[in-house]
């Protein structure tokens with residue numbers, strides 16, 4: 001089975017498991033796990049910030065950051081199809097008591113004038129707008145890269161209105177691989193940045209938040225309150241260190257695979273897919289209604305030997321990753337052609 005549902009499905013390689021098995025550990029709640037400390041320092045250096053914090057998931061990275069930057073009743077600006085809106089179980093409102101204002105972007109990318117238009121001016125009637133969250137790369141946009149110039153336009157507007165800035169950089173390193181712009185340059189305008197080790201970087205568990213020393217100290221306390229304090233987490237951090245050392249440079253391979261697959265998909269009769277829109281490791285496509293319902297199409301693919309996710313009515317997403325080879329991509333192309341044949 002070729003699993004293209006997400007880049008979260010990767011399994012640790014024997015070499016990564018080896019690194020995990022030999023990790024030096026301690027109690028990280030006491031700050032005594034040398035491997036966690038090393039990972040946090042590595043992340044901070046890579047992203048050009050003072051310090052890092054290892055957290056169990058990307059959702060926790062976002063939610064601790066939202067809690068840090070806001071007070072109950074505040075308003076947070078997010079993109080309408082962002083992960084925070086769609087896939088975090090309403091946690092920003094339940095855990096931080098904030099109101100989310102959504103603005104739609106072009107394939108997930110917001111425009112500065114649209115953000116400016118919704119920032120509220122102080123008034124006893126209005127919720128104070130205190131935070132802007134961006135997503136790099138944009139998942140539902142199809143792995144879209146936020147251009148650095150657009151980030152600067154948005155963060156300038158936010159700053160001049162006193163907003164804090166958080167980057168959900170779950171796939172930040174895919175943007176780095178796609179553009180050659182450094183993670184530090186992308187992270188620089190933000191107060192907090194989170195990124196996932198458990199996505200394209202191929203680690204089994206974990207995300208990091210990076211920021212300045214004062215904010216990381218507060219986030220460390222919030223992580224404990226949210227139940228994310230881990231003990232001998234160096235076993236997991238070792239996988240993260242391995243991933244940062246060995247799996248960053250290879251991300252361009254995933255991007256080439258996604259591009260190749262988008263070309264194969266675009267040639268299948270009844271499939272609408274634009275290879276030009278493929279910027280990183282995701283491909284979005286639509287299938288003609290005559291070929292079946294969404295569920296039927298998904299099960300045809302499964303029968304043909306390939307797994308993928310639906311993201312709407314007859315709309316699908318495939319994601320390339322570490323555990324998918326160039327040959328797998330050619331096979332997947334043939335499997336999709338079979339699954340989407342009208343006979």
Ligand SMILES: *Cc1c(COP(=O)(O)O)cnc(C)c1O
Pocket residue numbers: 057058059060062083084135137138139168170171196198199207
């Ligand atoms: C996957 C993802 C997250 C975090 O998800 P977890 O499953 O909690 O690790 C956050 N933001 C984006 C954009 C994501 O794709």
